[in-house]
Amino acid sequence: MDEVDIANDAMLESLERTLAALRKEPKGPQPEFCVECEEPIPPARQKLRLDLCIDCAQLRERAQRVLRNN
Numbered sequence: 001m002d003e004v005d006i007a008n009d010a011m012l013e014s015l016e017r018t019l020a021a022l023r024k025e026p027k028g029p030q031p032e033f034c035v036e037c038e039e040p041i042p043p044a045r046q047k048l049r050l051d052l053c054i055d056c057a058q059l060r061e062r063a064q065r066v067l068r069n070n
């Protein structure tokens with residue numbers, strides 16, 4: 001084993017942890033629950049890595065549309 005490789009692995013691991021924390025993904029890459037209302041997200045939306053349930057996604061979309069029009 002090469003000591004440089006070990007150091008790089010440790011650095012990569014901590015970098016990945018930092019990035020995961022920045023992305024707020026403590027539960028893993030696929031969000032299971034809505035970040036707004038904490039309702040379970042349907043599997044089809046989880047596969048798309050959407051972190052909002054359908055209701056909250058529609059609300060946010062509507063809010064963004066209003067914001068754009070103003």
Ligand SMILES: [Zn+2]
Binds near residue numbers: 052053054055057
């Ligand atoms: Zn929701």
